[in-house]
Amino acid sequence: MAPELEPAKKQPKSFEALTPELSSWILDFARSMNFSRTTPVQGMAIPLLMGNKDLVVEAVTGSGKTLSFLIPIVERLLKAEDPNRKGHVRSIVVAPTKELATQIYDVLRGLLRHHVPSAAKLDPVPEVDSEDEDAPMPDEMPPGPYIIPQLLIGGRTKLPEDIATFSELNPNVLIGTPKRLLEVLQSSKVVLKRHWFDLLVLDEADRLLDPNFQPDLSKILDLVPKERRTGLFSASVSQAVNELVRVGMRYPFKISARVRSAQTGAFDKRTPESLKLCYHVSKPSKKIPILKKVLQERSAEKSIVYVSTRAGVDYWSHVLPSILGVLVFPLHGDHKAEIRAKNLIRFRDCDTQAILLTTDVLARGIDIPDIDLVVQLDIPAQPKDFIHRCGRSGRAGKRGMAVTFLSEGSEEDYVKYLEVQGTKVEPLPNPPEVSDDEADQIVRQMRAVLMKKREMHDRSQKAFVSWAQAYTKTLPGDVFDIRKVQWQEVGRAWGLLRWPKMPELKRYFPESFADRTFGLNIDESFDIETLKYADKLRESSRQAAIEARARGEKPKLPSRLGGAAAELRRKEKNAWSVQKDAKALRETRRDRKDVRRKADKFGKMSEAEKVEAMKLEDLVAKVREQTAKQEDESFEGFGD
Structure with a gap:
């Protein structure tokens, strides 16, 4: 595998050379996960992220990209001043799918099992009954700092539950999918301050820039402080990622790892x-x-x-x-x-x-x-x-x-x-x-x-x-x-x-x-x-439709249809009074929206502009009143 690094720098050859403070528990975990000690992606990405560099990594699948950004997150947090400040998020990892976000979270949890304070914080010893004299006394909580991750993906838990968990856990690393991350970051209980926030990692960055994710990702980029380190990781860095690099990153390093072809000897394999x-x-x-x-x-x-x-x-x-x-x-x-x-x-x-x-x-x-x-x-x-x-x-x-x-x-x-x-x-x-x-x-x-x-x-x-x-x-x-x-x-x-x-x-x-x-x-x-349908009710509806067509009639809507058919059936079943109340509710909501829209509009005007706008509204109201009056006078009723 051959790396291409821009700008060119001398690269470390092993995990020990990455940083003098690289803990032995990180090395133990890397070895247990079968990560190579000389994997170029890890060997280059870790010191660059540790050294306050924005980074774009394009490397083959299965080359250890996940560990190459999790290790810097952990090391930087352990060195940070007061990393467990309540409500303050230090690092965020964004992934396009729930499965990938969960996998990153599980890898980080496995990594933190080798760090005694974080492991004790994440898996506290259950309290024992004080009346049970034979029960062993729990160990005291080791002093911090702690690495506390929280997984944020939709469908697993509800948003209020995630926000409540955030308040209880006080996490400093958030890992999740764009939509749920955005919902949590917009909460008043989450703090993203310039002097505290550290790393933003986009895993599978090119996928995150698809139309399905781009709106949420853009809002996340607006919420996180501009003074940050950003890392983009993917097996294929597209033109869309290059656009993001120019917009959201400062003089980023780019690592492109290729595999040497056994046939040609060139570093061209992806x-x-x-x-x-x-x-x-x-x-x-x-x-x-x-x-x-x-x-x-x-x-x-x-x-x-x-x-x-x-x-x-x-x-x-x-x-x-x-x-x-x-x-x-x-x-x-x-x-x-x-x-x-x-x-x-x-x-x-x-x-x-x-x-x-x-x-x-x-x-x-x-x-x-x-x-x-x-x-x-x-x-x-x-x-x-x-x-x-x-x-x-x-x-x-x-x-x-x-x-x-x-x-x-x-x-x-x-x-x-x-x-x-x-x-x-x-x-x-x-x-x-x-x-x-x-x-x-x-x-x-x-x-x-x-x-x-x-x-x-x-x-x-x-x-x-x-x-x-x-x-x-x-x-x-x-x-x-x-x-x-x-x-x-x-x-x-x-x-x-x-x-x-x-x-x-x-x-x-x-x-x-x-x-x-x-x-x-x-x-x-x-x-x-x-x-025939195995569902008896559905089969009876089908038979009724066949008989109706045979008689030249329009078949009735099946009882278990969804979508537009179900909506039509619900409207037909609603009483006239219910439909009337629903219409009144819609009109009330529409009026409220108009009031808010006018308030926002007038709030941005000067006093002179407000006077002119009110005169214009009065004139429009008079014209509408005269038009309605003329229409009433010209109407002479229905003929015989």
């Missing part, structure tokens, strides 16, 4: 040498059969499979277990925080062959031990996420493989595109052979799952539509061109029982609208109308 990047091109209907054979032949105990959408995770999580014969743990952004954490822990602790099926929510920073294989069934929408996905395997020097599936047609050009971007992928060595009969057998197994209950058929429709919509947004657009999709092959690859009604099919595959089973090779004896 992934660890222990990670092998492969691709395989096939018909869409053969992807799942090939995946099954790859898992069997390579005896991959733990694998991560990436798909493009949340609906896709929901669908494949029901289909893949019976086909692949392995445990499948789904995880995506729509899952509640406790479900995401539970499935991630179950996957980590699983001692049999298992797959973590997920979206890009777990593409960055997550460190799961012993990931043998990463599979990309769908290409990420943003090319920069390709490296992050693959980097979940082959971490910390361990061997790993990442396989990307591409469909025959224009998608093969993605390999050339990656090579131009500096990422070289090789053909999958000794790819398994899959015959058309074997592929057809897998398709029949998928359809057998869908035919068990109509809910699964609905999932397949929703997942397929979401996949097509995601495909239109996948870059580069000339490679992933929806006009070149082999629709019949893709439909069979998903095990569809019928084509959904969607604009993309209507435009690029009009035969599917004339015949909803065109090209799917569905058995003629199968009738989709005989497929």
